[in-house]
Each structure stands twice: as structure tokens, then as C-alpha cells.
Amino acid sequence: xxxxxxxxxxxxxxxxxxxxxxxxxxxxxxxxxxxxxxxxxxxxxxxxxxxxxxxxxxxxxxxxxxxxxxxxxxxxxxxxxxxxxxxxxxxxxxxxxxxxxxxxxxxxxxxxxxxxxxxxxxxxxxxxxxxxxxxxxxxxxxxxxxxxxxxxxxxxxxxxxxxxxxxxxxxxxxxxxxxxxxxxxxxxxxxxxxxxxxxxxxxxxxxxxxxxxxxxxxxxxxxxxxxxxxxxxxxxxxxxxxxxxxxxxxxxxxxxxxxxxxxxxxxxxxxxxxxxxxxxxxxxxxxxxxxxxxxxxxxxxxxxxxxxxxxxxxxxxxxxxxxxxxxxxxxxxxxxxxxxxxxxxxxxxx
Amino acid sequence: xxxxxxxxxxxxxxxxxxxxxxxxxxxxxxxxxxxxxxxxxxxxxxxxxxxxxxxxxxxxxxxxxxxxxxxxxxxxxxxxxxxxxxxxxxxxxxxxxxxxxxxxxxxxxxxxxxxxxxxxxxxxxxxxxxxxxxxxxxxxxxxxxxxxxxxxxxxxxxxxxxxxxxxxxxxxxxxxxxxxxxxxxxxxxxxxxxxxxxxxxxxxxxxxxxxxxxxxxxxxxxxxxxxxxxxxxxxxxxxxxxxxxxxxxxxxxxxxxxxxxxxxxxxxxxxxxxxxxxxxxxxxxxxxxxxxxxxxxxxxxxxxxxxxxxxxxxxxxxxxxxxxxxxxxxxxxxxxxxxxxxxxxxxxxx
Numbered sequence: 001x002x003x004x005x006x007x008x009x010x011x012x013x014x015x016x017x018x019x020x021x022x023x024x025x026x027x028x029x030x031x032x033x034x035x036x037x038x039x040x041x042x043x044x045x046x047x048x049x050x051x052x053x054x055x056x057x058x059x060x061x062x063x064x065x066x067x068x069x070x071x072x073x074x075x076x077x078x079x080x081x082x083x084x085x086x087x088x089x090x091x092x093x094x095x096x097x098x099x100x101x102x103x104x105x106x107x108x109x110x111x112x113x114x115x116x117x118x119x120x121x122x123x124x125x126x127x128x129x130x131x132x133x134x135x136x137x138x139x140x141x142x143x144x145x146x147x148x149x150x151x152x153x154x155x156x157x158x159x160x161x162x163x164x165x166x167x168x169x170x171x172x173x174x175x176x177x178x179x180x181x182x183x184x185x186x187x188x189x190x191x192x193x194x195x196x197x198x199x200x201x202x203x204x205x206x207x208x209x210x211x212x213x214x215x216x217x218x219x220x221x222x223x224x225x226x227x228x229x230x231x232x233x234x235x236x237x238x239x240x241x242x243x244x245x246x247x248x249x250x251x252x253x254x255x256x257x258x259x260x261x262x263x264x265x266x267x268x269x270x271x272x273x274x275x276x277x278x279x280x281x282x283x284x285x286x287x288x289x290x291x292x293x294x295x296x297x298x299x300x301x302x303x304x305x306x307x308x309x310x311x312x313x314x315x316x317x318x319x320x321x322x323x324x325x326x327x328x329x330x331x332x333x334x335x336x337x338x339x340x341x342x343x344x345x346x347x348x349x350x
Numbered sequence: 351x352x353x354x355x356x357x358x359x360x361x362x363x364x365x366x367x368x369x370x371x372x373x374x375x376x377x378x379x380x381x382x383x384x385x386x387x388x389x390x391x392x393x394x395x396x397x398x399x400x401x402x403x404x405x406x407x408x409x410x411x412x413x414x415x416x417x418x419x420x421x422x423x424x425x426x427x428x429x430x431x432x433x434x435x436x437x438x439x440x441x442x443x444x445x446x447x448x449x450x451x452x453x454x455x456x457x458x459x460x461x462x463x464x465x466x467x468x469x470x471x472x473x474x475x476x477x478x479x480x481x482x483x484x485x486x487x488x489x490x491x492x493x494x495x496x497x498x499x500x501x502x503x504x505x506x507x508x509x510x511x512x513x514x515x516x517x518x519x520x521x522x523x524x525x526x527x528x529x530x531x532x533x534x535x536x537x538x539x540x541x542x543x544x545x546x547x548x549x550x551x552x553x554x555x556x557x558x559x560x561x562x563x564x565x566x567x568x569x570x571x572x573x574x575x576x577x578x579x580x581x582x583x584x585x586x587x588x589x590x591x592x593x594x595x596x597x598x599x600x601x602x603x604x605x606x607x608x609x610x611x612x613x614x615x616x617x618x619x620x621x622x623x624x625x626x627x628x629x630x631x632x633x634x635x636x637x638x639x640x641x642x643x644x645x646x647x648x649x650x651x652x653x654x655x656x657x658x659x660x661x662x663x664x665x666x667x668x669x670x671x672x673x674x675x676x677x678x679x680x681x682x683x684x685x686x687x688x689x690x691x692x693x694x695x696x697x698x699x700x
Contacts, residue, residue, distance in 0.1 A: 035693070060642040081580055104659055124595070125591075126637070127592055127645055128643065131583060230431055231454070231478055233476070233481060242477055259410075262681075262689075268681050269680065291385055292384055292385060293410075330619065334612075335641075338612060338641060342386070
């Protein structure tokens with residue numbers, strides 16, 4: 001018996017509708033389903049989103065678009081990494097819409113026959129995208145249905161650069177009066193109505209992560225992760241825990257060893273930093289998280305209500321948010337989600 | 351086109367034989383195949399190990415044992431997390447050998463009928479295992495074919511505690527004269543012939559990781575990871591890269607954006623820390639690694655030999671070892687391996 005990862009599809013539905021309500025009926029909420037729907041499983045997530053009216057999705061890779069098309073025959077599927085002529089046949093068959101990020105991708109798409117596409121302009125990421133000042137001489141053969149850009153820091157509403165990105169995008173958008181516009185990701189949806197335009201692209205908010213820094217999370221949490229206790233034992237003062245003896249017990253203690261390790265996405269950076277929960281008690285991780293196991297301290301739980309072998313301790317849930325464990329691991333909720341391992345029993349509830 | 355993960359099965363063979371040669375013909379090398387063979391794929395790894403004579407394996411979970419039995423009908427399969435009566439039928443059908451870590455597991459196995467098993471004693475990890483001083487009154491019904499323990503720091507040959515663990519294990523072993531003994535993991539194999547006993551358990555060394563701290567790696571590398579360039583563009587002095595503008599270009603620069611991100615196991619902790627390689631040139635990662643993309647700096651590559659769109663940059667290979675990227679990410683080679691994503695094209699060569 002390993003851990004149980006519970007994925008609440010009704011929360012996914014709720015979050016999608018909540019975002020749709022914020023942006024209003026004239027704006028499309030397009031879920032990001034890349035990276036296996038942020039690690040939660042593309043098929044169940046896409047099916048439930050379809051059932052509540054999603055008609056437009058973003059993936060990163062052509063292979064993801066192919067998988068998604070097998071689930072939803074009608075939706076608009078935008079491919080963020082853009083067009084590659086190697087996949088011209090797949091694009092045609094799947095009616096995928098490339099997000100063209102560069103002049104090279106534009107001309108490659110033109111050579112392959114062109115058609116519906118999005119143009120992605122870079123307004124500050126210096127990642128993918130057409131530079132703002134770049135001259136696009138030849139747009140023949142392109143049916144530019146969407147013009148888009150991407151925020152660098154939309155979760156931080158105090159960031160000075162957000163407005164600059166909105167302004168830059170407005171300038172670009174002016175040149176494409178007949179195309180739909182999209183700028184906001186999850187954070188952008190909450191930043192300002194000014195950046196909703198015709199379409200918002202949401203990943204983390206749909207999956208229950210907090211899209212706004214330092215504010216109470218308005219999204220309903222989607223993921224719960226519980227892992228079983230394999231063994232309980234005493235550790236004496238001066239004993240050490242785990243590989244390389246990185247933790248020394250300051251007093252006689254009791255620990256629970258759980259079936260969950262970094263191969264499951266319980267980051268090794270949680271060593272001596274993160275915690276699990278049992279009935280509201282915080283159980284600090286002692287020593288290094290190992291590949292399949294972690295050690296947590298249950299000393300402070302009153303003896304008559306300590307967990308026993310087989311009991312499930314909470315890694316993510318009511319007592320510990322995605323953001324909390326991400327912070328303890330030195331990362332963000334997104335990376336926790338995409339790292340959740342394949343060994344857990346996955347239970348989808350609706 | 352996403353990355354290509356090449357897994358060299360002949361290197362796996364070589365490493366297995368190399369270890370077998372070190373420990374000699376009277377000692378069994380038992381590969382650890384847990385966590386999907388450290389992320390490299392249980393089936394191809396188990397098949398190639400079987401072909402070079404492996405007859406005995408360790409996995410963590412019952413579900414892994416079931417998978418392995420479908421690949422190798424004859425091998426001894428030890429299950430490290432031990433016996434759980436929920437899986438009694440699976441154990442019987444699969445002829446799995448539980449590693450019994452506690453009195454609770456011992457009596458549960460006895461109640462289920464007992465049979466072949468290993469006893470795991472804790473000599474310093476304070477993780478799983480029977481405490482050294484624990485009195486085991488009733489071992490009836492157990493066919494104890496193996497007595498084992500586990501090093502905390504065997505990769506560090508200077509660690510004072512290694513000898514103490516060997517001594518403790520010798521004391522325990524004395525009480526089980528007719529059982530085989532096993533103490534060493536990959537690091538232990540190189541520590542001393544004194545800790546080889548009847549069986550060594552090796553994971554990381556078989557998969558090409560360096561089992562000895564601060565020494566040249568004697569193992570043949572198994573994994574190569576290359577990822578394609580999606581876009582190349584200029585960045586001006588003062589521009590920033592990626593989410594949250596965490597990198598500012600000190601001079602006019604040229605960057606390559608690659609199709610690989612933390613959803614693929616390119617840890618977000620490599621942000622502004624790790625690098626990719628192109629023909630021996632180190633290309634530092636600029637800004638945050640994002641879910642599906644990373645930005646690296648190619649300015650220092652002479653203009654006439656810079657990578658172009660579609661070229662493959664090296665993440666792991668001749669120019670960058672597993673250990674190097676692990677160190678840049680603030681972790682160990684093991685976690686890099688088990689995190690390598692499912693989106694790469696996997697190419698097994700023999």
C-alpha cells in the first residue's frame with residue numbers, strides 16, 4: 001500500500017466556472033492542459049472541463065495535442081511550442097492551432113500551407129515569442145485567430161512591470177484588429193479586468209493553486225495526498241535520522257516512517273524542512289527524504305492519539321496546502337503538481 | 351519535437367558485470383529496480399540485467415514486485431517495504447520475498463502462513479528496520495533466507511559511522527548463522543570487501559551514478575539527455591529573462607530557448623544555476639526554468655558555430671554528468687534520475 005492521490009474533479013469544474021464568472025461571458029477561459037494537465041491526468045481533467053463547457057485548450061507539445069484530440073474531437077487546441085514542419089501531417093489531421101513564436105515558425109507554417117494560428121509576442125519574458133519591435137513583412141496564408149503574450153509576474157499584483165506588459169500588448173494588439181486577443185494567465189485573471197481581453201489561459205488556478213501571491217486562495221483545492229505509515233519506532237536522544245545523519249534527535253522521540261519519497265514527488269529538498277499532518281498535528285520531516293521513504297516526528301502527538309501502522313498521514317490537503325509544501329521544498333505549487341509520482345493510487349472523485 | 355532520453359543498456363550490463371567482478375563469484379549482485387528502475391524503465395532494465403545473469407532483485411512496493419514478476423518468472427524478488435497482509439494473495443502467487451522490518455511485519459507474515467523472508471535490522475538509519483536491541487521472541491514459520499541492514503553514508507568513505515555499522519551488523523549476523531547476509535549498497539561495494547558478505551544491493555552504480563563521493567566515477571554512464579532549441583533571439587543589456595525577471599542581462603546577449611522544463615525533471619532549482627552544453631560550450635541557464643521551457647545563454651559561443659533552431663543541446667552526457675546537474679540543482683543524481691519526465695522520447699540502445 002503506497003499513497004493515495006485524490007483528485008477532485010468537481011473542484012476543477014468549480015474553479016473553471018469561477019474563472020468564467022470573473023471574466024464574464026464574452027471572454028473565453030482556455031485551460032492549460034500541458035504536462036499531463038499539470039500532472040493530474042489529461043484525460044479525466046479534459047473530460048470534466050469539456051462537460052462544463054470548455055472549448056479551447058492550450059498544450060505545449062504536438063504529442064500532447066494528439067492525446068487531447070483523442071479526448072475532445074471538437075475543441076480548439078493551441079500548441080504553445082509552435083509549429084514544426086516535422087509534424088505537418090499531425091497538425092492537419094488534428095486541426096491543431098500552432099502558437100507561432102518566431103519568424104522561423106511563421107515561414108515554416110506558411111510553407112506547409114498556413115491556416116489558423118496564433119501569434120505570440122514577447123512583452124518581457126525573453127522566452128518564446130516574437131519580439132515587439134520585430135518587423136513581420138509577410139503574413140500571407142495565415143489566419144491569425146489569436147494574438148497573445150504572457151505575463152512574467154502576474155501573481156504579484158504589486159509588480160511594476162505588469163502595467164508595462166499590458167501597455168506593450170495593447171500596442172501590438174492594435175495592429176491586429178480582427179484577431180482575438182489573450183494576455184492573462186491565472187494570475188492575470190485576478191490582476192485587472194483590463195487584461196482579460198477575449199481569452200484568458202488558466203492552469204494553476206483550475207488545478208486549485210493560488211494564483212495570487214500573499215492573498216487567501218480563492219480557488220477550491222483539487223489535490224489531496226495521503227501516505228501510509230509503514231513503521232513506528234523510538235529514537236533516542238543523540239540518534240540520527242536517515243541518510244548522512246543530517247538530523248540528530250535532541251530528546252528521546254518517536255518517529256513514523258511513511259511510504260513516500262522523492263521518487264513520488266516528495267522533494268528531497270523537504271529534508272529537515274517539510275512536514276506531514278495527522279489530525280491537525282504537524283509532524284516535521286526528520287533527516288533526508290529518501291527515494292521511497294520519509295521519516296517524520298510524532299513525539300508531540302499525545303500518546304493516546306498517535307498514528308498507527310497503516311494510518312494515512314496527510315501530505316497535501318486541508319492541513320497543508322500545495323503552497324505550503326512548495327514553500328518548504330523551495331519551489332512553487334506548479335512544480336509540486338507536475339512532480340507527483342506515478343506510484344500513488346489515483347482516485348478521481350466527482 | 352521534445353527531448354531525447356537515451357538509455358544505454360550495454361552500460362547497464364557493463365556496470366552490473368563490473369560490480370560482480372569486484373565482489374567476486376561467491377557474492378550476489380542484486381539490482382535495485384524500485385521506482386521504475388530509478389526512473390529508467392523497469393522492463394528494459396530488468397530484461398537486460400536478466401540477460402547478463404541477475405537472479406535477485408529489490409523493489410520497494412508490492413506493485414513493483416508484480417510488475418517485475420511479469421518480466422522475470424524465476425528471479426528472487428525482495429520487497430523492501432515489507433509484508434502487508436492486504437497483499438497476501440499477491441505475495442503467494444508472485445513468490446515475493448518480504449523484507450520484514452518490524453515485529454508487526456513479522457507477526458503479520460506469520461499469521462499469513464510465513465515462508466521465505468529477509469529480516470532487516472536498523473544499524474543507524476532510524477528509518478525502516480528492526481532495532482538492534484529488539485528481542486525477537488518468536489520467529490516460527492519464517493524461513494529467514496537473508497539478514498540485512500543499510501548504510502547511511504557508504505558513499506563517504508571517510509565517514510566514521512561506516513565501521514560502526516559494519517560492527518553492529520556483524521553482531522546481528524552472528525545470531526543467524528544459516529542465513530545469507532547483506533549490508534552493502536552501491537557505495538558499500540566500494541567501501542571495503544568486509545561489507546560485501548553474501549549479497550550486495552546496487553541501484554545507482556548500475557544506472558551509472560557515482561557511488562563514491564569525491565572520486566572519479568568508475569561506472570559507465572547510462573543516461574544521455576538532449577533537448578531541442580525552439581527559438582534563438584537577442585536580449586539587450588538590462589533585459590530580464592523568464593518568470594519574475596530573476597536574471598538581468600549585463601550585456602547584449604543571445605539566448606536559446608529549449609523545449610524542456612521542470613515538468614520534465616529539469617528542476618526549477620536549476621534556475622540561474624545550471625547549464626546546458628553545445629559542442630563543449632557551457633550555456634548557463636538564465637532566469638527561472640519554467641514548466642516546459644528553459645532559457646540558456648549562447649553569447650559566448652562564436653557566432654559561426656552557435657546552435658540553431660532544432661539543434662539538440664546536452665543536458666546529461668559527456669559534457670555534463672548526472673552528478674554535475676544534480677549538484678547545480680541542489681540534489682543528488684538519484685533524484686535527477688527518478689524525476690526524468692515521461693514526455694521525452696526514450697531511446698534504449700544496446
